Amino acid sequence: MSPGMARGEAVLDPRLAGARQMLSRVRAVVPVMSAKGGVGKTLVAVIAALHAARRGRRTGLLDLDVTSPSAHIALGVDPGSLQPEEKNGVVPPLVAGVRFMTVAYYTWDRPTPLRGQAVDDAIREVLAVTNWGELDLLIVDTPPGLRDEALDTLEYLPDPRVVAVATPSRLARAGVERLLALLEEQGQPRYLLVNMYAGGDGLEDLAEKYGARYLGRVRLDPSVEEALGDPEKLLSTGMARDVAEAVDRLLEDLGI
Amino acid sequence: MSPGMARGEAVLDPRLAGARQMLSRVRAVVPVMSAKGGVGKTLVAVIAALHAARRGRRTGLLDLDVTSPSAHIALGVDPGSLQPEEKNGVVPPLVAGVRFMTVAYYTWDRPTPLRGQAVDDAIREVLAVTNWGELDLLIVDTPPGLRDEALDTLEYLPDPRVVAVATPSRLARAGVERLLALLEEQGQPRYLLVNMYAGGDGLEDLAEKYGARYLGRVRLDPSVEEALGDPEKLLSTGMARDVAEAVDRLLEDLGI
Numbered sequence: 001m002s003p004g005m006a007r008g009e010a011v012l013d014p015r016l017a018g019a020r021q022m023l024s025r026v027r028a029v030v031p032v033m034s035a036k037g038g039v040g041k042t043l044v045a046v047i048a049a050l051h052a053a054r055r056g057r058r059t060g061l062l063d064l065d066v067t068s069p070s071a072h073i074a075l076g077v078d079p080g081s082l083q084p085e086e087k088n089g090v091v092p093p094l095v096a097g098v099r100f101m102t103v104a105y106y107t108w109d110r111p112t113p114l115r116g117q118a119v120d121d122a123i124r125e126v127l128a129v130t131n132w133g134e135l136d137l138l139i140v141d142t143p144p145g146l147r148d149e150a151l152d153t154l155e156y157l158p159d160p161r162v163v164a165v166a167t168p169s170r171l172a173r174a175g176v177e178r179l180l181a182l183l184e185e186q187g188q189p190r191y192l193l194v195n196m197y198a199g200g201d202g203l204e205d206l207a208e209k210y211g212a213r214y215l216g217r218v219r220l221d222p223s224v225e226e227a228l229g230d231p232e233k234l235l236s237t238g239m240a241r242d243v244a245e246a247v248d249r250l251l252e253d254l255g256i
Numbered sequence: 257m258s259p260g261m262a263r264g265e266a267v268l269d270p271r272l273a274g275a276r277q278m279l280s281r282v283r284a285v286v287p288v289m290s291a292k293g294g295v296g297k298t299l300v301a302v303i304a305a306l307h308a309a310r311r312g313r314r315t316g317l318l319d320l321d322v323t324s325p326s327a328h329i330a331l332g333v334d335p336g337s338l339q340p341e342e343k344n345g346v347v348p349p350l351v352a353g354v355r356f357m358t359v360a361y362y363t364w365d366r367p368t369p370l371r372g373q374a375v376d377d378a379i380r381e382v383l384a385v386t387n388w389g390e391l392d393l394l395i396v397d398t399p400p401g402l403r404d405e406a407l408d409t410l411e412y413l414p415d416p417r418v419v420a421v422a423t424p425s426r427l428a429r430a431g432v433e434r435l436l437a438l439l440e441e442q443g444q445p446r447y448l449l450v451n452m453y454a455g456g457d458g459l460e461d462l463a464e465k466y467g468a469r470y471l472g473r474v475r476l477d478p479s480v481e482e483a484l485g486d487p488e489k490l491l492s493t494g495m496a497r498d499v500a501e502a503v504d505r506l507l508e509d510l511g512i
Binding site for chain 2 (some may be wrong): 035036037038039042043067068070071074116117144145146147148167169170171172174175197198225228229
């Protein structure tokens, strides 16, 4: 099976119909994407989910970065000891108020080198088996970069509203632009959140150019490293205050 | 052609024999790798090449991050106006004393979403056509992550001596460990350079555990962003001073 066929096949794979069914009672699916790794995508996804749950929204968090899952580390979950219950599919355990699903439950925390088709396969499998129940919001941490596995995710999720996370580095700018352009081409609702850790301008011009709603800037905050693994501490960092404001804007915009 | 066949095919592809020929007069090939994006891999590769050239080594720099090439931005090269000469293959132009080759010469600076096999193909093609001539050192900026395209690169390059670049974030630690373990399994000579931008410990324990020579720590230096595009300025940053020390250690170790 050639990786070039993936898009064509999508409609034929019964797992994708299953995935739609599993997500049918989720009001808003929000993939967090980035054109490049190391921009804080995972931290934004984790903090956003924790904050939304504190705000009383029924919230899920799905780590689809299947070759290097790390959301569980930020949440302090030992994937070897916490295992999801099986009940009409796999029911994600509740972690700090968030329904949390990750392939790390099955790969025992080892980063997994996978060929392209195997990555796509793992993503479809996780989507097909996870029973989310009723949720207001599902945050999805996607694989970084402009590779198929990130872009295909958008086809597998119903009505995705993408939050693009970016840094203003000139080395990364062309990538951010390409991601926003792709989202615009596909007509996906899109938001931009900018991580300021390396300084630079806030990329407001790119949001404007590609019709993305600007969610704000996130400050550099070295205290986050220490707070990893402790949801309470994570929520008290400066980074979390900035992400929380962005999430409040997002919830308002989504009407949930 | 299935991506799962890539390793098996490698011996049969005449382009790879061509690549070996093109690299036969290069004394040391040094791929710069990272388990995840955003750790400063490209900056390290660019500064290392600039510094080695200043030290009088005949130096080349090859940007193999074919989906998101960015070394040309750090060097201040406009890939539309600078085009390599063709003479027994493609002769990389001299930029600030460094023979510099990138796919951006051909993609006009647009990040390119490619499927797995196409990425591998572009990498083989660049390796097969580039006539490096006689060099002391060729630094290779590789695609980030533990995907095939990064790992396969090691099979295409003769006697690679890998510099792994990492940050000490706990979110990234498992990935760094996996990369070093893979290099150890394959018996590749390996070095570790740690980018300290987010704080944390220096990962010396991982270098020890996987038999990697420790090249040092690189400090956080926001002035780098301003220096992008200006090799002279880049070399005067604090980051460059740390990278320069690491490169001097590397050159000594390689005996060049």
